Every structure is written in structure tokens, then in C-alpha cells.
Amino acid sequence: MDYLPHQIEKSDLVLSKVRAYGFAILAMEERTGKTGTFIRAVELSSARSALVVTKKAAIAGIEEQITAFGAKRSYTVINYQSLHKLPTSFSADVVILDEFHQGVCSYPKSSMTFKQLKPLCKGRAIIYVSATPFAESWSQSYHALKLSSWTPFPHKNFYAWHKEYGVECEIYMHGRHIKQYHLTQESRIKSILSPMMIAGTRKEVGFRHEPQDVLHRIALDEKTKTRIACIKKDKIIEELDIAADTPSRELNIVYQLSGGGIDDIRLSSEKIDYIRSNFDPGKTAIMAHYISEQERLKEIFPNVFSATAHAEGVDLSHFSDLVIYSQNFSTAKHSQRRARQANISRDEPIRVHFLIAEDPAIDRHVYETVARKQRNFTSRIYTRSLFD
Secondary structure (H helix, E strand, O other), rough: OOOOOOHHHHOOOOOOOOHHHOEEEEEEOOOOHHHHHHHHHHHHHOEEEEEEOOOOHHHHHHHHHHHOOOOEEEEEEEEHHHHHHHHOOOOOOEEEEHHHHHOOOOOOOOHHHHHHHHHHOOEEEEEEEOOOOOOHHHHHHHHHHHHHOOOOOOOOHHHHHHHHHOOOEEEEOOEEEHHHHHOHHHHHHHHHHHHHHHEEEHHOOOOOOOOEEEEEEOOOOHHHHHHHHHHHHHOHHHHHHOOOOOOOHHHHHHHHOOEEEOOEEEEOOOHHHHHHOOOOHHHHHEEEEOHHHHHHHHHOOOOEOOOOOOOOEEEEEEEEEEEEEOOOOOOOHHHHHOOOOOOOOOOOOEEEEEEOOOOOOOOOHHHHHHOOOOOOHHHHHHHHOOOO
């Protein structure tokens, strides 16, 4: 396999920035060949070994590309959840954190993944890789870059960092004021990090088509609408002996009901019937958020994927259509998910179909929040949506 011209250009930039700053942030858009880009950067460097940490679903694809490009360095590819399996003596000359927004961008507290990676990254060059590096808040940058021995944020902890770069914000909940940390002085942070970042769009590298959202309104039967109304109003569905004791549980029950069930209880099939009537199963990939939905769909359709686990690192460009049966509540995942069909060699339009159940379902609110407002759909936002 040969490197594409833009991979050669961007990998040269990655290498120069790592040499200058100790790390680089490869923030090219989804499906633009970031894997080949960081492989070439490693191959051009003096590093003898590399640790690639990624999502489980992406491991096979990365290993295939390492082989296809004829890489000469030694690569260890592992997923974030398996870091504990590495021997205590393990070390690599360079660390690649693929889709790093997954496990090391938490705030205000650091994650377990951060603590596992910290000793592996100490004194090592790091290549951070993500199409959506700080999509939810620039507060995500503190712990991610704290992994580098050359972080531009040498603050003792996140709270000290936020005192300098954050914006004071509080919400009133449960009778008390709770401090929030998502607001930041974005322009200041961007100006500091821009020298270390390598960007690139699909249009710039020659993609002919961009993902286009197609919204489908799904009519619900009266029983489904009644059940949704009951859980919203009374927090219980007596006929099923199911109760919502928290806003989060209520959110998930309502969203599952529009998909035809609750956990393992199957109740209706509005969205399934719509797919049967409007799509060619052999040419269509279907993504669903809940495992119970995935299992049910797999009994009927041949190409079913997780809206979470397969939102990144999976190539679905050989499918004509992608149907989002239900999505999770992350705006970063939304951006990644809708680009799964993108491929530089694709010559047909990219259609991402969202099944939006009618009110009183919350599908419309979920889509509007993560796609249009680019915010995570939280239980707090769900509670507000009840009054829309």
C-alpha cells in the first residue's frame, strides 16, 4: 500500500511538531487516513517501537494497515480497556493515543485510563489522534495533555488550570449551587495549542461526497405513546411493573420505548417495520445504541452495528445507506458515527438516515441537541425538554 499525498504531507508535519514540542495533535476529519499518517511519522522517526492505544473495534484495522504499509518498527496495538494487561516492564519509544477523547479527556477528575497511561507516557513522544479532540469542552484538554512530559499546562491540578483558563459557572440543583467546569476561554487555549495541531478536512484531501443527514418521521402506535406519557408523568408503567427512579433511568426508558422495547422486553416494532418497508437490507448498515435493540435487529437484518462501539474505527463505505435506529447521547460520537461511510474512493452520495419517532418520544430532542446544538444530551437537558 502506498501513502496518499496528503498522508505524506501531514505525517511530515506530525514529525516536525513532535520534535519541536514533544507531542502533536492529529485532528484531521474522520476517514481521512489518520492511521496511515501516524504510521509514516513513526517510520520516519528514530523510534524503534510504538504503543498504539485505541478502541477495541479499531485494533484489527490498524494492524492491517501496519502490515499493508510495510512498517519496519515494532508496534503494540491495544485497546484502552486492556492497558492493565501490559507488563509493568513494558515501554515504547512513542505512544499513539488514537481516539484519545475516549478515555483521557475527563474533567474535573482524571480517569482510571489516565492513571494507567501516565507512566507509559512519561518522557515519551506522544501523537494524539482524534477527529473530535475537544468537541464537548476545551476543559478536556487539561488531563489529555498532562500525559505529556512537555505539556503546555504545567498546573498542579485541573482546578488550578481552570482558575486561569476557565469561566466561572454555577447551576442551582437540589437546593444548592453546583460549580460547573465546561466553560473556558476558548481563544486563549486554541492559541496555545494551534502550533501543535494538524488539521485537515475531507474536502481538502479530495473526498467527493460529505455525509448528508436524512430525517425520517416514525409514527408510533397509541399504546407506545401512552406508555411514554405514563413514564413521563407518573414515573411508572404499571402494566409492565417498570419504574423510573432517576431522571437518567426515565430518559433511557423513554428513548427505548420509541425503539420498541425496554431492556429485554419487546413491545412494538414501528422502527423495524419502517426499515423493512424502505431500505434494502443487503445494502444498508443499521446502528442502534442499546444492546437489546442490537440483538433484536440482528435476528431480522444482516448488517447491525453498535452506535457506540462502532462509531469510530469502522469502515462502512461499502454500504449504500446507514440507518441510525437510535444514537447515544454524545455529540462527539454523533460526528464520528455519521462519517462511517466516507471514503476517498466513494463515488455515490453518503446518506445517513435518522429514525425520529414522533412526540411524545424524545428522538427529536436527542438529535437536535447532539447534531444541531453540538452538546451532549444529558438527563438535565432531558428534564428541560419535558417542558418544550
